[in-house]
Amino acid sequence: MRAPRRPWSEDELKHALDLHAAGRSFRAIDKALGRWSGATQQRLQIARFGSGQQVRSKRISDNLLVERDALAAAREQCALIQNFFGDPPPGYSALDGKTGLR
Numbered sequence: 001m002r003a004p005r006r007p008w009s010e011d012e013l014k015h016a017l018d019l020h021a022a023g024r025s026f027r028a029i030d031k032a033l034g035r036w037s038g039a040t041q042q043r044l045q046i047a048r049f050g051s052g053q054q055v056r057s058k059r060i061s062d063n064l065l066v067e068r069d070a071l072a073a074a075r076e077q078c079a080l081i082q083n084f085f086g087d088p089p090p091g092y093s094a095l096d097g098k099t100g101l102r
Helices: 010-021 026-033 039-046 062-076 080-085 094-099
Strands: none
Touching: 010 026, 010 039, 026 039
């Protein structure tokens, strides 16, 4: 049976940050605080003080934005029946791609 979950106190988090800044490993910090293996690393990553592997957004190139806007404008030119049957907008069919019209 697992032990009940114990929330992190502010003092415990500060102590973990101090130990990590001093160069102690996550395993050593877990032992010092009496936490499960991996608990400190997970908590510090949640607090954004982890290993620097946070998700960063990527910048979308201007070419992709121009293409998106051109496709949206071409879809607006489609007739209702074209949209119903899923036909590509003018200039975006496979045949147009082969003949170089795009």
